[in-house]
Amino acid sequence: MLYVILGETCSGKSSTALKVCKENSLPLISADAFGVYQGFDIGSAKSTPKELEGIENYFIDSIPWGQAMTVFEFQTNGRQIINSFKDRNVDGVIVGGTFLYTKALLFPYYFPKEENTGPVIKEYPPLNEMLKTIKELDPESLNLIDTKNPRRVERAYDLAKSGNKREDIESMYSNLPLYPCVFIRLKVDKDQLRSKIKERVLIQVKDGLFEEEERLEKANPEFSSTFRGIGFKEIYQGKREGWTKEKIINQVIIDTVQYARRQRTFLRHQFPYMVEVDKFDIPSLIKTDIEIRNGMESLEVPLINSTSNLMNSIESIYSKGIRQCGIYGDYDENKIHSLYPLLQIVGVTDLNSKGKKDIKFSSKMDF
Known part of the structure; x- marks a missing residue:
């Protein structure tokens, strides 16, 4: 099973993922387009070597500054890593803010x-x-x-x-993942997120964000001229357009807030089923889920009739390691999640359709 931790930038998803990995001895795949670059440490807000100590991890500090990595390369290499997890019979954690990487890695996604x-x-x-x-x-x-x-x-x-x-x-464009996954989104308050973003940017500046940009630009001027990482591109542009340091910092904050907004939109449209959980509850929920599954997992996405023994049907699929389903009719999502917290539910209004949001259900139960 792959536990995919999703959330806007600065929501706390990385620290949550690290805690999950350490408590359950799970490997970590980082889906961050900028965290892969060696030397871009402060701007990417990547986990430090000390934080990663004891965790098997991938795509963090894995590429020299100046060497580009495409989504296709991430997809190809990432799937090889996931297949190695399957060969070793281990679960894994995926976290990162570049949701296109996550989508391309876990879903059928074709590149011309x-x-x-x-x-x-x-x-x-x-x-x-x-x-x-x-x-x-x-x-x-x-x-x-x-x-x-x-x-x-x-x-x-x-x-x-x-x-x-x-x-x-x-x-x-299929919205059925290639691997058994649980998509977990961190609950976040938009106003609090803006405050956290501003606070983090100011800490990054204090920690040497401007000095990091200067060092990397000197190391590879050509690559730096096209690099789009937030916290780097604003400094690069600002120096050339005569911006004050204060204006550059403010632009980094603005761009980060806008990036979080785009992330929110992408999550809403590209991941048809997720469970939204408080970040402090995620480690214990995943730990319990690993114990409950006892190695069982499934790619099935059954469609259940809410009027026919709904809770019995859910218990049946949950015990088999199935973590996503469609439910036709009325149901109490809070009640279901109180008993089955990591069940990902898609509400269905048209019983005869192939599925909602491109989902093709593998079976229909109790119809």
Whole structure:
């Protein structure tokens, strides 16, 4: 089982993940696009070597400054690591703020060939022209994408032009994970988060954020000119545009708050089932869950009728290591989570549909 700890930047997810790993002797995969870089320590707010002591960890300080890592490379290497967990029969923890990395790692996510080699700036035709091309090459795929979302249309356009068909796009946007997972989101108050972000940025400045940027820029000027890590890019830009130190610091705070907002939106739209838990409760809940499962896990996503022995059905799937399901009809989520705290539930309104938010349920119970 993979315990995936999600939350906005500065929400406390990293410290929570470290506590879970230490208490349960679990390996840790970091899904952070900037924590991989050696030397970018203060700006990335990565865990320190002392904090990581005794924890098997991946993608932290793993790449020299100046060497880029693509999402495709993270996906490929990360899946090899997860497969090694399976071979060793161990659970794992995944944490990090780059949710696209998490999505690409754990879900069917296809990359057109040219995206495998690194970031490429591409020119696309107007939206209506791309839709016309997709309709000509693979009309069925139009039913699988949001035709008003330019980014999704661009990816579907790339797939159609490269000769890939409907099943590739369907797989790409499937919301069924490839591995047994529990997605846990930290409860966070937006106002408190803003205060924590400001506090953290000021601590980073005190700890040497400006000096870190200067050192890394000298080490590799070309790479530094394109690096987009928050806390680095603002200093880099500010020095060239004559900003005061105060303005740079304020811009770092603004950009971090905006980043947290984008993270919140991504979580809401890209992860169809999560459980929202207070961060202080997460370590004990995971510890108990590991004991309850006793090595059992499952990729099944059953659909349950709330009017037919709902709690008995939930007990049945929970005892088998199933941690996600759909429930059709009315149900009391608080009551369910009081007994089964890590069960991820998707409410379903159309019983005859293949699933909500692209989820295709593996079975229907008690219908």
